[in-house]
Amino acid sequence: MQLMSKQIFEITVFPGDGIGIEITPACLALIQAAIDKVGGLKLNFTSFEAGANYYQQHGVALPEQAMEHAKNSDATLLACMGMPSIRYPDGREIAPQLELRETLDLFAGVRPVKTLPGIPLPLEDARGKQLDFVLIRESTEGLFASRESFSINGSGSEEFATDTQKISRKGCERLFEFAFSLAKQRKGLGYKGEVTCVDKANVLGSFYYMRQIFDEVAANHPSLAASHIYVDAAALQLVRQPWQFDVMVTENMFGDILSDLGAGLMGGMGMAPSADIGERHAVFQPCHGSAPDIIGQGKANPTAMFMSAAMMLNWLGLQHQNSAIQQAGRFIDKAIELAYASGEILPYELGGSDGTEAITNKVFSSLALL
Helix, strand or coil, X not given: CCCXXXXXXXXXXXXXXXXXXXXXHHXXXXXXXXXXXXXXXXXXXXXXXXXXXXXXXXXXXXXHHHHHHHHHCCXXXXXXXXXXXXECCCCCECCHHHHHHHHCCCCEEEEEEECCCCCCCCCCCHHHHCCEEEEXXXXXXXXXXXXXXXXEECCHHHCEEECCCECCHHHHHHHHHHHHHHHHHHHHCCCCCEEEEEECCCCCHHHHHHXXXXXXXXXXXXXXXXXXXXXXXXXXXXXXXXXXXXXXXXXXXXXXXXXXXXXXXXXXXXXXXXXXXXCCCEXXXXXXXXXXXXXXXXXXXXXXXXXXXXXXXXXXXXXXCCHHHHHHHHHHHHHHHHHHHCCCCCEHHHCCCECXXXXXHHHHHHHHCC
């Protein structure tokens, strides 16, 4: 007797701050439309307040009830959290998404770099307008590991601050296994099947240690190509010829910086989706922030949020061997592509005059054609 795959999914939702509150309802409606198109599935969305504004009102950025729900749900969909004007007493911005990563042990930050047709892009070469690669950042260690435990020592002109980078064998092994697994999936779809380790092994011993572990893991995947590149050279090549990359993997801070460069290649943060994935849990969110300068103006671009939702559906399908929910994710991706290929929409940040409503309507109309 064949067992049925999971059909009902519990999703934790964090609209968060700023424009997150504006784009989340449109995203949930799009997910539901894609699910309805496939049929036979149900997603239960439970939303929680959290973030900078919640912290200002209640003294806590992420309520315990919300964290518990995220621990027990099938996936978490997060819009954006944080406001530059609201900070912790030590000056750090409110960022509960980091707490989610650490508590749920979401070690792989997945940042796809895939360009869409019909929008202006920075690279003139035709290959720069057809990019499709993935950057993976380790999300629990690296230089970020000391964000709450930095030290200030000495006094007067001899005073100095110290942050400590952490790179562990466990953190490296699971990250690199994840990267090679993704490369294997991509190779099956016609991509190169190559993993590039981005480090600074020529200067820092911790990165040399990381590179050695990368080579050990690579040896277990002889059917896939493996290579290295220093982070400064990687930044150069991401501007000169980013099409050479397939799967890039790196430390937390380097990944934070290079993923923004990748977003720039796509047209900006409003076009950049992301996922933070662990052994069992995953959080999906656009790369952009709360955009306080355009709150309430209807100018927010929901595209990255929509693409993050598609990533969530694909991940759920892989986790639960459910091809139907993966198909719903593909419907969203295809609808977005068709919407932009029409040339009828262009977000404000790319020089156009289309905001949340116009972009959402066009994606919905494109979905109806599939």
